[in-house]
Amino acid sequence: MRRILLVEDNAADEKLTLRALRKVNLANQVDVVRDGQQALDYLFSEGEFIDRKEARLPVVVLLDVNLPRVSGLDVLAAIRAKELTKTLPVVMLTSSAEDRDRVQSYASGANSYVQKPVVFEEFAETVGRLGVYWYLTNEPP
Amino acid sequence: MKKPSTAPKLAEANLEAVFETLDEGLVLANFEANVVHWNRAAVEMHGMVSSAEAERPLAEFVAVYQLEELGGRVLPYEEWPLPRTLAGDCVRGMQCRVRRLDRDNWVRIFVYSGSLIKDAAGKPTMAVLHVSDVTARRAAEASLEEADERMRRAQRVSRFGTFEIDIDETGKPVEPYFCSDQLLRIHGLPAGGNMVMLADMRARLHPEDPPTLERSRNTITPESPEYEGAYRLSTPAGEVRHIRVHAQGFFEGRRLVRVAGTAQDVTTEADALRELVELSASLERRVGERTGELAAVNAELESFAYAVSHDLRAPLRAIAGFSQAIVEDHGDELSTGAKSYLDEIVGASRKMGELIDALLLLSRYTRGELHKDTFDLGRVAERAFAVVVRDAPERRVTFTVEPGLLACGDIRLIENVLQNLLANALKYSSRKEEAIIAVHSEESEGKRYFCVTDNGAGFSMSYAAKLFQPFQRLHRQDEFPGIGIGLATVQRIVKRHGGTFMARGAIGQGATFGFWLPPEKSIRGPERSSVTGATPALSEN
Known part of the structure; x- marks a missing residue:
């Protein structure tokens, strides 16, 4: 079973995201890491994820822009720099409505950019739609 | 010629001839103080026509002549040269100004010398007075003195x-040398002693400045004999004077024989120049500092906005999200009252989200570059109206746009201005059965304003200034909902263009909001802009 990787340091956002994905029956497929370094270790089976050798890449990475240690944009750059993950679908999640985050995300090779809405229905709907779209409809290259 | 009885042996014809042909004046007088004889030169000098006119008692001349010292004092008869000589005084080179009282402007300057002629026994028998006319010479001297004085004044x-410094064969300066009064004064030496020593002139020379003579000698040659330099003098009061000097070398063959030149005190100019340089340096420094501060403030604002955008929204999402989760997951366990409270929480969170967005928008419109173009404002207004009317499809609205409105500005920002103004117009005319909204232009104080006019609720001009403050509103939420950021944003955008804003309204009679944008090429900085037009009170913003 292919996984969805959620990179999110905010516990509340994580719970709400998981709840939204549960509503579309995807919660069991989600792995969660809490910062950028963990995300890179997960993807490249290093550090605490050394046992994930041979494991398949996630079907999509939901990547928060603001992360401790290695920022979301740096994670994205590292993903795009490696042959293994060059084409991995990455969706940037952010609270920010700032243009510069959007521009930088697309410039760094994000497949999609989603602003986390404050209002829960919208948030749930957005996250659910993302999960379903990438998980079910998007054929990985 | 009449021979006086007491005359000495002047009878010899030769002597007489000499006496007559002398160019110097001679007058003989006996002890009765009668003038006994004037020679031709003396007669002419005194402005008389013949010896006959001259040969009368000396005292009679008091009615014809006035004798003065050169200083101006009028001499009494006893002090005239002949009476003095007769009285035994030694009269030598006595200078007198002589005036004829019977003629206008007849003035001469004579030099008199007198002596007594004695007989064989040594007894004085008569006086002889020698007169020479120095009027012309004195005039020449006076004009020379005047020229000298004029020169000193000019200096x-x-x-x-x-x-002027002469240089001897061994190459040494000849001392003392000549300095004009003015140069002495510059060097703090008393005027008048024009021959000075180098050591005296250098007494106040600034220790770091080599003397002009040495410096100029090192550079001047017969081919290039000019020297321009400067030196400083320290005054006893501790001031520093700046002197500019121009010197020229004079050569005989290849040997320098003289250095002469001029010097000028340029302290005032040097001080002014230094002040100017310091001022300009400090201005540049201050501009640099201000620019740095501004850049820092801007960067701070940017990171603040960014932080607000991220950090304020995250807890809001949690508040709204979990409230909603309670309703969805545990709705059955809640009373109707508890559910309505949760609805309030969700509603307030949504509202706060909107406020944060608006605040960010406001800050974004005051940052970043302006991209100016000339465009058709009417078309932009139509597009903006289409956006805002989408939220109120049930409304009856008559919307008109004046054709041919050309504007110069950042089209993205101006579109936002029009969206804000049109959304306001639509909102505040919502109580009308039919809203009438017009985009048009009007002239005010020589400026062409683009205006949005509605037939809505209007506002009182006394509160007009509040319109432009963020989060300030003139209507209650239950009248017209809103968060009070639109006009503040609009005004900031217009200010950033260097434009001005106007607002006009009356309660129940609709409102007009207008903005003027400076034409291309004469765009002024935002600090010059102000809000003018129909609402003078707004200029305090």
Whole structure:
């Protein structure tokens, strides 16, 4: 079973995201890491994820822009720099409505950019739609 | 010629002839003080026509002549040269100004010398007075003195002093040498002693400045004999004077024989120049500092906005999200009252989200570059109206746009201005059965304003200033909902263009909001802009 990787340091956002994905029956497929370094270790089976050798890449990475240690944009750059993950679908999640985050995300090779809405229905709907779209409809290259 | 009885042996014809042909004046007088004889030169000098006119008692001449010292004092008869000589005084080179009282402007300057002629026994028998006319010479001397004085005055006024230093065969300067009064004054030495020593002139020279003579000698040659330099003098009061000097070398063959030149006190100019340089440096420094501060403030604002955008929204999402989760997951366990409270929480969170967005928008419109173009404002207004009317499809609205409105500005920002103004117009005319909204232009104080006019609720001009403050509103939420950021944003955008804003309204009679944008090429900085037009009170913003 292919996984969805959620990179999110905010516990509340994580719970709400998981709840939204549960509503579309995807919660069991989600792995969660809490910062950028963990995300890179997960993807490249290093550090605490050394046992994930041979494991398949996630079907999509939901990547928060603001992360401790290695920022979301740096994670994205590292993903795009490696042959293994060059084409991995990455969706940037952010609270920010700032243009510069959007521009930088697309410039760094994000497949999609989603602003986390404050209002829960919208948030749930957005996250659910993302999960379903990438998980079910998007054929990985 | 009449021979006086007491005459000495002047009878010899030769002597007489000499006496008559002399160009110097001679007058003989006996002890009765009668003038006994004037020679031709003396007669002419005194402006008389013949010896006959002259040969009368001396005292009679008091009615014809006035004798003065050169200083102006009128001499009494006893002090005239002949009476003095007869009285036994030694009269030598006595200078007198002589006036004829019977003629206008007849003035001469004579030099008199007198002596007594004695007989064989040594007894004085008569006086002889020698007269020479020095009027012309004195005039020449006076004009020379005047020229000298004029020169001194000119030096003082121009602050130029002059000097001349001869150089002897061994190459040494000949001392003392000549310095003009003005140069002495510049060097703090008493005027008048024009021959000075180098050591005296250098007493106040600034220790770091080599003397002009040495410096100029090193550079001047017969081919290039000019030297321009400067030196400083320290005054006893501790001031520093700046002197500019121009010197010229004079050569015989290849040997320098003289250095002469001028010097001028340029302290005032040097001080002014230094102040100017310091001022300009400090201005540049201050501009640099301000620019740095501004850049820092801007960067701070940017990171603040960014932080607000991220950090304020995250807890809001949690508040709204979990409230909603309670309703969805545990709705059955809640009373109706509890559910309505949760609805309030969700509603307030949504509202706060909107406020944060609006605040960010406001800050974004005051940052970043302006991209100016000339465009058709009417078309932009139509597009903006289409956006805002989408939220109120049930409304009856008559919307008109004046054709041919050309504007110059950042089209993205101006579109936002029009969206805000049109959304306001639509909102505040919502109580009308039919809203009438017009985009048009009007002239005010020589400026063409683009205006949005509605037939809505209007506002009282006394509260007009509040319109432009963020989060300030003139209507209650239950009248017209809103968060009070639109006009503040609009005004900031217009200010950033260097434009001005106007607002006009009356309660129940609709409102007009207008903005003027400066034409291309004459765009002024935002600090010059102000809000003018129909609402003078707004200029305090």
